[in-house]
Amino acid sequence: MLLRAYGKQKYARLVQQNLDQMNFLAGLIRKEPNLELTAPVASNIVCFRYRSKGPAEQELEELNKKIYAELSRRSFWMVSDTTIKGTYMLRACNVNHRTRREDLEFLVREVKEIGNTTYPSGKR
Numbered sequence: 001m002l003l004r005a006y007g008k009q010k011y012a013r014l015v016q017q018n019l020d021q022m023n024f025l026a027g028l029i030r031k032e033p034n035l036e037l038t039a040p041v042a043s044n045i046v047c048f049r050y051r052s053k054g055p056a057e058q059e060l061e062e063l064n065k066k067i068y069a070e071l072s073r074r075s076f077w078m079v080s081d082t083t084i085k086g087t088y089m090l091r092a093c094n095v096n097h098r099t100r101r102e103d104l105e106f107l108v109r110e111v112k113e114i115g116n117t118t119y120p121s122g123k124r
Helices: 002-006 008-031 057-074 101-118
Strands: 035-037 045-050 079-084 087-093
Touching (some): 002 008, 008 101
Antiparallel strands (some): 035 045, 045 087, 079 087
């Protein structure tokens, strides 16, 4: 239906836009000392987590579960969670052609703010 509505070339541009935006998000995460990518970015999905010096892996899992719960409570974001090879993480997926870079910057700020508030000794 989307192909019929937009045509193949416009639909391909929209898909590429989503891919480019998620690579932008991955770049933002790479720049943050308290965030880490937890899986390669190969499509429109970015897996990441808040990470701070000090807590053990189980504490990091609990911290990221709290971040996920708070993100879900306070925001419109469609962030989910997942576990890959025993590591719990947040999962952002972009299929919305209206997403802007500012939205992705907002997501990173929210995760950092929630993480820093939940685990104050994690501030750098």
